[in-house]
Amino acid sequence: MSVPFVRVSEDFCRQTLCGVCTFSPFCSSAWWACLCSSSPPLHMAALMAAVYPATGNLLIGRAVNFSASSTCGERGAAHYCIVSHLQESDKCFVCDDSDPRLRHRIESVIYLTKSEEDEHSWWQSVNGEENVQIRLNLEAEFHFTHLIIKFKV
Structure with missing residues (x-):
């Protein structure tokens, strides 16, 4: 099973995902794979939730x-x-x-x-x-x- 890599900028990763960015051999040089250096390690599900937040109806409550x-x-x-x-x-x-x-x-x-x-x-x-x-x-x-x-x- 392959692990999906997320297309984000280095600044985004450092500021938002508490991570250290490294080039991924699976991606072109314009893409980054972000790995969190915190303890416990950031799992892919948490990474995906940060990059792809839940969707919803923006009218509700407004x-x-x-x-x-x-x-x-x-x-x-x-x-x-x-x-x-x-x-x-x-x-x-x-x-x-x-x-x-x-x-x-x-x-x-x-x-x-x-x-x-x-x-x-x-x-x-x-x-x-x-x-x-x-x-x-x-x-x-x-x-x-x-x-x-x-x-x-």
């Missing part, structure tokens, strides 16, 4: 830092239409922030569990409004690998 420049029903009942329903008789609907069944706030896109991801939970901008912005303050620096956006059309 609803107060999440805003939209336009939300349907925010200033009273309003109508919106769903493009995919244009062939059906029910193509336009009412949104109203005062009614929990008809509200579509930006916080609705934050799913705490998979079961909350249902057809009644989404954010809806004002019908026909352009240049709508969604803002999220993460309060820290993150390395994004994926951004998943679903559109209700």
